[in-house]
Amino acid sequence: MERNWPGWLAALTLILGAGCKMAGPPSPMNVLFIAIDDLRPQLGCYDLPYMKTPNLDALAGQGFVFDRHYVQIPTCGASRYSLLTGHRPVSPRYLSNDVFAEAMSGQPEQEAPESFVHDLRRHGYVTGAVGKISHAPDGRVYGYSDVPTEVREMPYSWDYLPEVYGKWGTGWNAFFGYADGSNRQSRDKQVPPMEVQPGPDTLYPDGWITEAAIALLDSLDVSGKPFFLGVGYFKPHLPWTVPQKYWNLYEDADIPVTPVPDIPDGVSPVSLQQSGEFNQYLETSEHPDLEHPASPAYARQLRHAYAACVSYIDAQVGALMAALERRGLMDRTLIVVWGDHGWHLGDERVWGKHTLSEYALRSTLLMKVPGLEHQARHIGQPVESLDIFPTI
Template sequence: MFRILSIPLLFLALLPNLSAEDAAKNVLLICVDDLRPELKCFGVDYIHSPNIDQLAKNGRAFHRHYVQAPTCGASRYTLLTGQYGGAGNNAIFDRAKKLLSKPETVSPSMPAWFRQHGYTTVSVGKVSHHPGGRGGPDWNDDDQPEMPNSWDRHLLPAGEWQHPRGWMHGLAHGEIRRNAKEMDVFQAEEGPDSIYPDGISIETALEQIDQLTKEAKSFFLAVGILRPHLPFGAPKQYLTHYSDATFPEIPHPSRPNGKTTWHGSGEFMKYNRWGQDPNSDADFALAVRQHYAACVSYADAQVGKLIQKLNQSGTADETVIVLWGDHGWHLGEHAVWGKHTLFEESLRSPLIISYKDMPHPGASTKAIVESIDLFPTLCDLTGIEMPNDVDGVTLRPWLTSPEKDGHPAISYFRNARTVRTDDYRLIAHSSGESELYDENSEAGETQNIANQHPEAVERLNRILDDRLGR
């Protein structure tokens, strides 16, 4: 892997924390699994996402937000620590082991930092990599916390799915993934939201809002929504939104040539697909996209329940609400059905921040920002001191003035790393090979122009070296 260096916090020197009078009191962080910007408020007209759309109308949607890694554990590591590093799904557990053996070398996580500053910190659902935040064979061992010293309560009601591992890959009525080949890749059963895993975890989250309100302390509540993670299962009512919807053609649907981070969609392909391949069967590809969209609408309904409960509790005006997608997901672009690439589809995800009296509510921004920016941002907006070792910057400049330019976004996975700017994406492989794409051309990330623009490759590699080390 690579050595991690902190970047200068340029904006922090210019922007003091908000005063106690202006700062929000609470944080509601909503983490949605495998959610690409497949939302109406992000320009996807055929998607039914009224609750998230309303959140964007009241706040700021970041249309060019990029995660640090196209996999759940590593992406959530950067969100929850504010630091680059940890490229695999075990990143948070690896941090926990280091915290136990050499605690002086590990900085506090975001929830730990808020806890140290008097907050009650609660997680419900999948916030870190394992739903409920524990290890063990079934992910429910209290002696193996994924994030030690971080949560006052870390909760996952498994219900019919028996344990967090079963909940994580569950389909309707308690069906647990054992052999993925025997589990359908998508499903839409009749019934209420509670027949799928998110339905019961959201009920626990609503109970926590009531409890936190009664406790009358500042709270940091993180809620992880599982869908649209595979397998694509949601109540049938959400699929009906798409029975007559017109889906556009998949852009750039061919497998790329040359050295890339393309893969064979192994996570998707191991499920029961009834012998069909979406790369060669247009009808099946459409069905996959419809069921993914149904899961997005199901997730949107859960977001609506959270915000409604927050309003009913009387704490909404004192709460910063953040909706964050842990990474994107290919729906056939580059002949990929999944994440785990360093293309745009894997790395770009929705980010929305909303709070009372935000300047220019509803105005979106095209500024490039990163997930590591959320830790300092939430410190800034709640008026608590910022740690001096985070790698991100506060997003308050763009919350105040959405037209401002952003900053390069860094991502990495396995043996490659990438930087995204307004004009280019550079993907640098450990082998020394490079991919350079003109993000303003119709070809997008299909035409490698690295040989034609060596000066751009050199300049962008310097950004990677400055931010991540050699």
Template sequence: MGISLPELFLYLTVMKFHFLLIALCCCTGLKAQQAKPNVLFIFVDDLRPDLGCYGDTTVKSPHLDSLARKGVVFKKQFVTVPTCGASRMSILTGKLPHKRSDLTNEAAESMVRTEMPETFIEQLKRNGYYTVGIGKVSHSADGYVYPYNKEKSNQLELPNSWNEMLFDPGKWKTGWNAFFAYADGTDRNTKKNDVPPYEAAPVEDNGYPDGLTAELAVKQIEKLADKGQPFFLGVGFFKPHLPFTAPQKYWDLYNENDIALTPSPDMPANINKASLHESAEFNQYKLGDEKASLQKPVSDAYARKLKHGYYASVSYVDAQIGKVLTALREKGLDKNTIIIVWGDHGWHLGDDRVWGKHTIFDWSLRSPFILKTPRQQKGFNPEQVVSSVDIYPTIMELCGIKMPYKGDGESLLKAKRNTAYSYFKQGITVRTDRYRLTQYYRNAKPDIELYDHKTDPWENRNIAAEQPKLVKELQVILERGNTGVYQTPKTPTTDQPDN
């Protein structure tokens, strides 16, 4: 049997419409996929909020300040653990520490053993994102698990999170050597600590590893721009972590004599020195000019030199971040990319006579958190007290992805808690808008500390004994953050130093 011309015409018309409908659906699906916001997350090691956008008038940080003007600067963001690996695992999983191993730098290695919840990077990957990591995102300097003084392994620290994990160690050959690098190709590891804690060298930006990381990130942005797929790009910079090493031009930005000394030169009043530490990480740099201790502060001249090195390192990493942000903008990707810059914890720069992190004072727990969304986002409160565990659910909401489990944080688009819990040194501390209350689980007394940030913003005086009623009220809030990580004052300390 034949087919008539009208029937053939009708058939072809229907088929044409069918194919147009399929094409339209495919295009719509592709556009929907491309409409998902990309995520650029920049992790910065040991960066405290000494930046222009946080009100610091000394530090030169033009690129971060420019980003801050376009986004949200969370002024009261506190990390959960003041050591690198544990702090990063807490932010990656959205979980507070619940056991003693969660307080150590080896916390990240538990991801290999699948003992930890899924990271927000893994969730993005599961939901169609192409995930790329560069440098120190979790704890390892290059994303692989191996000791400081050994050859690089093939074991990823976050095995389920990455499509690609990249790093350029340059002349230092391994990630951990690069982490402790000096401009001549040596490092703290191979020099067995016979090195100074600072260096200014007449080199270009790629004369130190963070310059190589910036170059690698720029190349990846160029590739990701052509991929046609939403992406997560995590970039981990080393500076200003010890040693304070940066090209000479960044040291030249500062007049050392103009650098102010700490407003907290002595230990806080009415505390036990067990709340602080003897700056072991800093003192292992054997060629330092002076040793730090709780017995007396370092000289004013040396304190200024060290702060000079820290500030130069901050300006150096700010310039590298600027290169990454410029590449994103030049590719037009900034229009649909969530940008986050986060410091993994603070650092005592001679404050309370300490040089380093590893305390549960504001100096060590408060760090920068800058967030820029593609479109103006209502609901954020930059003055609110927030915790780093809030970042996971915030990313999920901004990307339209459901949380895979109930974490310990809340999306900052609707956060109401206004508190932040932190853990270390046998202690649990809670930061409210006005107060910090700390409970230590130890035999050394006093084991309770209370600081009023309205009258004492630098936490120079413990007033717990003077305010028993207020302590009792705040202990109710503190107990909500008691995850069982510390249970008895007779439990020996197992917190590990971050090197």
């Protein structure tokens, strides 16, 4: 399978090329890559003033906002595989969450790098990741209910890959975790799709990820080499579990409903899906699908939960930015914020991803390049996740 790098991202390549030629930042730059699960372009910087995302908006104000960024596949593992390898999905094996386990893990090292992280590592970078960068929440190959293994999804990419399990015990338990340490698997799906509890950010796993990422940043910074740090946040993936203070940023009435509540004319229901992922959370007052849309009141509550989770992650990004500032790294670190795909929030009667709709394929992409803050702007031309490999 060959990499196919179209010319759509000429603007992005010029941005980074200009950055390398400037006298300010040293070359090579450090890279902070922040992957946020299920993050559609629902931030204040995407002209959504009701969203409370001050840290991501501030980052966008110093960088580049890609208004029409599209992923290759609206499925977590497959989208991440395409991003990291620069490969288009040319056969069914590349469309599933198992693609890292089947196509990369356990393979002998090849002349071609397994990922752009591997390529950076070969060129002198020290690399580390916390959270969900490939498919598993800790970069290891095991099932949702299994004991973690030491087998890595990306065997040649990482110098550091710490385990951040907390009270949940495993990465997958944390990914589907609740405040009491339980998870969707241990409760046999008898769980709600959302939970709001008072407490600190570490009440839920993403707060732990931030603390571990800042600790890893210290190790990478003292290495004497340029570094690549991947930080993969779980929210706003289901379940929408969030500390109370972020829920309190919104009122249900302030959350707009979808402008496309019904299946558009000319769109076959076969091209959509029955919100199967959402309906695995069995403790819920409604089970919406294409034939039974969510009530307006319940839809607003669900959209409220999603917005609160986005604000929770915004606070985590703010903590990472503060850590870079304290260490004097902001002026020599390229920052990329990427959503692995979009998500229907009742749009076209779907709650979930896994469609070829704009709602599932379009996601967040922000980039801050040291020395180019004065050129910050929105970029309206279409771009795709596949282009990030050759750009970085």
